[in-house]
Amino acid sequence: MKIFVMAAKVLKSLFLKPATLGYPFVPRVYYKNTRGKIAIEIAKCIYCGACQRKCPAQALNVNKAEKNWVINRLRCISCGYCVDVCPKKCLTMENTYSVSATKKEEEVFSGA
Amino acid sequence: MNSPKRTIIPFGPQHPVLPEPIHLDLVVEDEKVVEAIPSLGFVHRGLEKLVEKRDFIDFVYVAERICGICSFIHGLTYCIAIEEIMQIQVPARANYLRVIWSELSRLHSHLLWLGLTADAFGFEALFMHTWKLREKILDIIEETTGGRVIFGSSKVGGVRKDITPEKLAEIIFKLDSYAKEIKEITDVFVNDSSVKHRLVGVGILSKQDAYSLGAVGPTLRASGVNIDMRKLGYAAYKEIDFTPVTETSGDSYARCLVRIRELFQSIDIIKQAAAKIQPGELEVKVSGTPNGEFFARTEQPRGEVIYYVKANGTRFLQRLRVRTPTFANIPALVKLLPGCQLADVPVLVLTIDPCISCTER
Ligand code: SF4
Ligand code: SF4
Numbered sequence: 001m002k003i004f005v006m007a008a009k010v011l012k013s014l015f016l017k018p019a020t021l022g023y024p025f026v027p028r029v030y031y032k033n034t035r036g037k038i039a040i041e042i043a044k045c046i047y048c049g050a051c052q053r054k055c056p057a058q059a060l061n062v063n064k065a066e067k068n069w070v071i072n073r074l075r076c077i078s079c080g081y082c083v084d085v086c087p088k089k090c091l092t093m094e095n096t097y098s099v100s101a102t103k104k105e106e107e108v109f110s111g112a
Numbered sequence: 113m114n115s116p117k118r119t120i121i122p123f124g125p126q127h128p129v130l131p132e133p134i135h136l137d138l139v140v141e142d143e144k145v146v147e148a149i150p151s152l153g154f155v156h157r158g159l160e161k162l163v164e165k166r167d168f169i170d171f172v173y174v175a176e177r178i179c180g181i182c183s184f185i186h187g188l189t190y191c192i193a194i195e196e197i198m199q200i201q202v203p204a205r206a207n208y209l210r211v212i213w214s215e216l217s218r219l220h221s222h223l224l225w226l227g228l229t230a231d232a233f234g235f236e237a238l239f240m241h242t243w244k245l246r247e248k249i250l251d252i253i254e255e256t257t258g259g260r261v262i263f264g265s266s267k268v269g270g271v272r273k274d275i276t277p278e279k280l281a282e283i284i285f286k287l288d289s290y291a292k293e294i295k296e297i298t299d300v301f302v303n304d305s306s307v308k309h310r311l312v313g314v315g316i317l318s319k320q321d322a323y324s325l326g327a328v329g330p331t332l333r334a335s336g337v338n339i340d341m342r343k344l345g346y347a348a349y350k351e352i353d354f355t356p357v358t359e360t361s362g363d364s365y366a367r368c369l370v371r372i373r374e375l376f377q378s379i380d381i382i383k384q385a386a387a388k389i390q391p392g393e394l395e396v397k398v399s400g401t402p403n404g405e406f407f408a409r410t411e412q413p414r415g416e417v418i419y420y421v422k423a424n425g426t427r428f429l430q431r432l433r434v435r436t437p438t439f440a441n442i443p444a445l446v447k448l449l450p451g452c453q454l455a456d457v458p459v460l461v462l463t464i465d466p467c468i469s470c471t472e473r
Contacts, residue, residue: 005296005304010237013241031254033255033257034254035264056170056173081170081173093258
């Protein structure tokens, strides 16, 4: 009977492994493409500010005089556009997500 | 004779069945709804105004975030509008990739809807099983674009990511096996007596009403009107052979059937696109600024979306107007609620597949 199709499916899944991951014992595997979080190789940065100007979420702040590059991780929408526009290719998109934050802090990277 | 006493029951903006805030004042006589008065605007974000402050190329990422489910098609429609104004010829490969991603987005959106509907009428096991399948589609999306629901892969002039032929073959192979699983689970929606009991004959929208109230997408096609924006042939849809899915009864069950059949249609379109895609460029270089206006119309999982873009030759657009499918379907919703039982309201609201964040932009 049609009505038992779902019942059979449910019974079957009782004996299968859960569809979810047993996190944290089974780690989540990220794909190579996954847009996780932005990382910077600060030594290569020339503080041109291109990334700051293009960032759609206004998450970046580049200060040429003080030679620092500041990211507000809670604002960043992980679009990866800054990676595309950086002339020195010092930004990369890592495939793991940012860890949860307890404070609304900006992350400051300063060179030299 | 006394007329029965009328009561107003507020439904939403916070309601277990609604993931997003919309408010309906339901005028009821006993348990029967006689009128529904909607109010919108709880989560308005002013994105149409933001366009005056962001460079037109960067705005794609904002446009994509108008909605978390039809995200890719929002970005795509914006790109199409700009490309038409600037008369940019998008490479063929990019167009095919756009079709593939659009259909993947339709797949995950319809599976999401089926799950939410099952949840709305209290069929939790069906809900979980449907979302288990959706997760597999999301994995394909994440693997190819980098995001689970925000693809970020369309840009003005082309696409940002490529899918290698091997990966594409693997996706087709996977989709073939998922199609079997989807068939198994959607058969429950089609045949199960408890599901039919909640959907058949409930919330009937006549063909005339659907058309004259300007309903779009599956809500419109379930009432027998054959309108599908993909037939306009944007991206590479002109090369794809498909017939829009229609049903005639116009009830909740018909809207469900249309979405179910579209799942298989999407898989078929992805296969056709994969067979026709040729190696080639992914994007063309965009220089200059747009000057002019354009109406771009595309088909989202929920129906037709319209982007009106007006540019004035600077890097900042003068006007952007987005008419989202849910917005077009709200008059139809208000029409189909009167006459139903109060307990049917959550399911009926869901059958238009409401996406309030789109509606509010
Ligand atoms: S675009 Fe690159 S080089 Fe320029 S400031 Fe940003 S990170 Fe530094
Ligand atoms: S990924 Fe996008 S939002 Fe995040 S910092 Fe880069 S440009 Fe800004």
